[in-house]
Amino acid sequence: MKQKKTNWLLTVLIALGSLFIIFPLYIAISIALKTPEELAQSVLSFPLGFHFENFAKAIEATNFFHAFKNSAYITIITLTFTILTNSMVAYVIARNLHKKFFKGLYYYFVGALFIPFPIIMLPVIKLTSSLGMTDPNGLIFLYIVYGMAFNTFIYVGYIRSIPVELEEAAIVDGCSTWGVFWKVIFPLLTPINATIGILTCLWAWNDFMLPLIILSDQAHSTLPLVQYIFQSQFATDVNLAFASYLLALSPMVIVYVFAQKWVIGGVTRGAIK
Numbered sequence: 379m380k381q382k383k384t385n386w387l388l389t390v391l392i393a394l395g396s397l398f399i400i401f402p403l404y405i406a407i408s409i410a411l412k413t414p415e416e417l418a419q420s421v422l423s424f425p426l427g428f429h430f431e432n433f434a435k436a437i438e439a440t441n442f443f444h445a446f447k448n449s450a451y452i453t454i455i456t457l458t459f460t461i462l463t464n465s466m467v468a469y470v471i472a473r474n475l476h477k478k479f480f481k482g483l484y485y486y487f488v489g490a491l492f493i494p495f496p497i498i499m500l501p502v503i504k505l506t507s508s509l510g511m512t513d514p515n516g517l518i519f520l521y522i523v524y525g526m527a528f529n530t531f532i533y534v535g536y537i538r539s540i541p542v543e544l545e546e547a548a549i550v551d552g553c554s555t556w557g558v559f560w561k562v563i564f565p566l567l568t569p570i571n572a573t574i575g576i577l578t579c580l581w582a583w584n585d586f587m588l589p590l591i592i593l594s595d596q597a598h599s600t601l602p603l604v605q606y607i608f609q610s611q612f613a614t615d616v617n618l619a620f621a622s623y624l625l626a627l628s629p630m631v632i633v634y635v636f637a638q639k640w641v642i643g644g645v646t647r648g649a650i651k
Contacts, residue, residue: 408422410621417616432621445600448599450629456525464525464530465571467533468537471483491527502591512592521588533567536570575637585600601626605626608622
């Protein structure tokens with residue numbers, strides 16, 4: 379049996395790439411577990427003692443569980459309605475691209491990808507304020523609408539790869555257009571739904587700018603937003619700040635670790651089909 383040669387160049391590149399990811403994570407965890415005195419001595423050194431009380435203090439300082447509830451509510455509702463609405467819009471466009479109206483609509487969505495957010499930020503603030511949408515529900519609506527341009531672009535390309543014959547067979551069996559979408563098309567969208575779902579979760583959970591300019595009540599603050607407290611009241615307590623940052627990002631890290639198998643598995647199933 380012939381032994382495969384090791385690609386050392388690729389191995390070194392992967393090792394360097396892993397180092398660029400692991401090293402900043404090590405620094406963040408190390409600082410979060412140190413005392414201010416240990417941090418003053420050396421940033422790179424390993425913590426002499428594991429000061430988990432930093433996390434307890436960070437939870438109390440940011441009212442972590444209340445902010446966690448707000449972030450979870452916004453992320454889950456955004457994810458659900460993004461997949462449901464964006465996939466339906468993309469399906470209609472993908473199957474009617476031969477018509478001028480739907481082709482124009484598709485290019486309208488694609489064109490929206492090139493509009494920088496700062497250009498429309500002020501009109502958005504004024505409009506949401508006048509409509510009374512300065513709460514988590516208004517924020518969810520904006521996430522769904524802003525994500526539609528990119529998601530439609532991705533969905534349309536994937537849906538067009540699905541054979542039309544599957545839908546025609548379902549129609550012959552008595553399915554309506556609504557039934558065709560939910561019974562035939564939507565189950566086949568599992569790979570792309572998983573990908574868009576993860577990207578939507580990461581965006582809605584980690585976003586700082588939209589909650590900052592939209593949410594008017596501090597009781598509605600999300601986890602990224604409450605981190606702003608460390609820029610003022612606790613500006614000198616870096617250890618506490620890093621402990622809070624780790625708490626804020628850990629839920630999405632856990633979600634991604636467990637959800638990536640759905641993306642990989644879904645892409646494989648999609649390739650087979």
